[in-house]
Amino acid sequence: MITRVTTQMSITAATERLQANAARVADATQRATTLQAIAKPSDDPVGTGSSMQVRKEQAAAAQYTRNANDAVGWLATTDSALSGAHAVLTTVRDLTVQAANSGVMDDTARDAFITQFRALKADLESAANTTYGTRSVFAGSSTEATAYTSADGFAAATTAVSRRVGDAQTVRVDTPGAAAFGSGATSAFAVIDGIVADLQNGVNVNPKLNDVDAAFGTLRAAQADVGVRHAAALGAQDALKTSSVALETRRAGIEDLDLAGAVLDLQVQQTTYQAALAVTAKVLQPTLMDYLR
């Protein structure tokens, strides 16, 4: 209990109170202008940890989104390449049926068929060498310049190429060439070569229709597989969009201040400060000196 109030004491106390008020105004101003709830770790040590964790998850989600976009692009390219191959094989089948039903052909007609079949094979090879960016979509991890050469077949790939689209989810993006076009004697390329050889030797190509249909089967299976993976990548894209919104909401909840609350707080602090200034000015002025003559 203080019974004696001295001049110095009132002045010191008033200064300290004004200082404290001014500090609170500065603090409220800082928060209202930055709208950050956590300016430094000591403001909220636990919140700082959560904030760093959420930012980490956001960075990962952004990375997964880029990966998913890449996977979708790669698989769409694969899908269109396979559709192209499918169209080529359809033409091959139509021509085979025509050639089988043409009876005895003269050389000109036969050469015309052979030329067409060779052109179709070239189309198929070009589909097999489709690239996405710098990578051949049917070559997997191989570093070969071209995925397919008629001499060596498809380049050997030792590992699959996949894209990570979630903490525990990856999507395989490459399609082994052999799985789509077949390999060895039953490959789509070998089937066309067989048809050309039969035509040259004057053998009826009708039996080759079965081989063409088998190649179709292989291609369709590959298309279905790519379709499934494409759907998975698209699904991951959607999920990542949703989760990035959720993560941003979480980050804002931890780090950001409510504008209305911050401005209101600033207003209250300013009013308090002004009141303190006015009161101090009134209280500090008079001493007995003012009343003695």
Add this chain to the structure above:
Amino acid sequence: MVSTFGSLATAYSGLTAARAGIDVTGQNIANAGTAGYTRQRVTQSSVPAVQTGFVHGTAALAGQGVSVDGIARLGSLTLDAGLRAATGSSAWAQTRATGLSAIEDGLHEPGKNGLSAQLDVFWSAWGDLAAHPDDAGAASSVIAAATTVATALATGSRALDTQWATVRSTAATQVDQLNAAAKQVAGLNVQIRSALAAGGSANELQDQRDRLTQQIAGLAGGTVRTNSDGTVDVLLGGNPLVQGDTVRTVALEGGARLGDGAAVSLRWTSGSAGSVTLDGGSIGGALALLAPAAGGTGGAIAEASAAYDRVATRLAETVNTEHAKGTTPSGATGAPFFALAAGTPAAQGLSVVPTDGDGLATRNAAGQLDDSFADTLSRLGTVAGGADRTWASFVAGVGSASRTASSEATLTGLALTSARTQQQSGAGVDLDEENVNLLSYQHAYQGAARVLTAVDEMLDTLINRVGLVGRG
């Protein structure tokens, strides 16, 4: 029976006392704004009547006026001691809170400028490299991100070195101030002792000495013991820094750089040697900050520096382990990604080994593009015990410590304000009170003058008017 002119002497003593009172009041008012000034008051007492003995009998006699006995200094030793103790602990807490706050500011967390965000960029760069292992751009962004992380760690660690050196040199300056203040206290002890022995007033000297002892308390804590001859002893950790007119000196010893890892301590450099135990003060706070790391309980700066080193070491270990599993385009396996320079703190010696995509493990043993290594590396940010977790727990630790230190500083600050208010309540000058005193001394002076006039007129009557019966 009083002598004829005795009354004049009594009135004169009243005049003198009132003048002394006005002088002291004037001194108080003049020093109303002087820091450390303690208000003074004239102590006066009434002079008893002279014992007249048997000749004149034992008639009742008035006293012989007033005597000015001295000028009292209205301070309180208890409140002064309380103020010194509060100053010591407040300075200690303030120094520590400032140090921790500086460490905390250097973290730049949470946000996009902190190490955590830079690590995220680094891991993302590995994710991009996993998607495009043959892309020179992806490779160079991995290396650039790694360089940024290494630079951030080195910058943070160097900033701690600088902070440590700054705190140490500040403490060294404060030790010089402490020695100077102690020397002045001893000098004032001598002056006060002789002034008091001669019967004089040493109030202003005592004010000066109190200011110095309070400065010593703010620098190094300590206690003050008053002696009967008016001198004071200043004790640091129970040992005298000042004893009467003798003074001992102290100096900082120990590590000169943070890298030395040696404890910094305050030691006696005169008298019996040994280290000084500090129980407060800004030097005490600085020494607590400067202490070497001790597994989490050491000095804040050294612990922070050790945490930076831990993060750098963990980063290098985890990344190199995974990176070594892959093969570089040139066919080398087991290639390191990060290198730690020997002889420097890990955080400052961390460097990135590959200079382009040829040094990155993007291939498998067959020499084909393999994204699995880069993919594993991109996920190292979430592994338990990894660099990110180490960093996050360090940041949270610094945050908590800084929060505690800052609230401690606020609390001791409040205690200091309260102690100062209490002390000022007793020792401070109140202008209203001084004005009232001024009035009363003024009236006392006027009253004494009136007594003098009355005696004068009385004597005039006696000398000039008595015995004139019948004269013209």
